[in-house]
Amino acid sequence: QSALTQPASVSGSPGQSITISCTGTSSDVGSYNLVSWYQQHPGKAPKLMIYEGSKRPSGVSNRFSGSKSGNTASLTISGLQAEDEADYYCCSYAGSSTPVVFGGGTKLTVL
Amino acid sequence: EVQLVESGGGLVQPGGSLRLSCAASGFTFSSYWMSWVRQAPGKGLEWVANIKQDGSEKYYVDSVKGRFTISRDNAKNSLYLQMNSLRAEDTAVYYCARVSIAVAGTLFGWFDPWGQGTLVTVSS
Numbered sequence: 001q002s003a004l005t006q007p008a009s010v011s012g013s014p015g016q017s018i019t020i021s022c023t024g025t026s027s028d029v030g031s032y033n034l035v036s037w038y039q040q041h042p043g044k045a046p047k048l049m050i051y052e053g054s055k056r057p058s059g060v061s062n063r064f065s066g067s068k069s070g071n072t073a074s075l076t077i078s079g080l081q082a083e084d085e086a087d088y089y090c091c092s093y094a095g096s097s098t099p100v101v102f103g104g105g106t107k108l109t110v111l
Numbered sequence: 112e113v114q115l116v117e118s119g120g121g122l123v124q125p126g127g128s129l130r131l132s133c134a135a136s137g138f139t140f141s142s143y144w145m146s147w148v149r150q151a152p153g154k155g156l157e158w159v160a161n162i163k164q165d166g167s168e169k170y171y172v173d174s175v176k177g178r179f180t181i182s183r184d185n186a187k188n189s190l191y192l193q194m195n196s197l198r199a200e201d202t203a204v205y206y207c208a209r210v211s212i213a214v215a216g217t218l219f220g221w222f223d224p225w226g227q228g229t230l231v232t233v234s235s
Contacts, residue, residue, distance in 0.1 A: 032214070032217065034213075034214065034217065034219065034220055034221075036220075036221035036222070038156070038222070040156075045206060045224075045225040045226065045227050045228055046148075046156065046206070046222070046225050047225070048221060048222065048223040048224070051211070051220065051221040051223070052213060052220070052221070057223065089155060089156050091156075091158075091221070091222070093217055093218070093219045093220065096170075096218060098170075098172065098173070099158075099161055099170050099217075099218040099219045100146070100158035100161065100219050101158070102155060102156045102157060102158060103155070104155045105155040105156070
């Protein structure tokens with residue numbers, strides 16, 4: 001069982017918006033603004049999409065946005081495109097004992 | 112171009128050992144924490160280990176403590192993972208990743224970039 005909880009799957013039609021949640025605890029997501037999100041296409045390495053909760057790296061589309069409320073972080077993808085179909089993972093700093101925790105991943109299907 | 116290239120994966124019997132390597136280029140390797148993350152077939156990502164810039168601090172997920180050792184050679188811009196007493200459940204693609212830390216006093220911020228991964232299969 002993963003430390004952070006994500007829905008196993010979400011889907012949406014092209015042009016629509018979807019949100020993927022990532023629920024942790026007051027020891028990880030709730031304590032630090034250090035949630036990152038990664039996109040992974042089949043057979044490929046993960047790619048950073050969001051860091052520090054809501055910041056986008058250079059080159060990542062502004063259709064991707066991140067937010068946090070309490071112990072839950074969220075990734076929103078607006079204007080869905082076929083190329084967005086992939087697995088998405090959240091990740092958080094969790095303190096000095098076990099510094100890094102991942103969510104179980106969410107499979108996004110673009111209908 | 113910032114690049115990480117892993118090598119050293121392969122088939123190993125249960126109880127055996129393997130050493131993974133990660134060659135870094137395009138950035139000042141000695142200025143960054145580095146990490147290993149793995150992904151079992153069809154499963155999610157799992158953080159394995161982190162190492163500080165000078166190698167003085169290392170952190171591991173509980174399931175590999177005492178069996179795996181992360182190390183680095185800043186002169187060779189290389190990261191390593193020595194894996195001993197391997198088990199079937201260690202079968203995974205192992206990724207090398209650069210760690211960015213933005214908040215003083217914390218041990219992790221985010222992973223970027225990632226290598227392409229190297230497959231380790233533990234089976235008899």
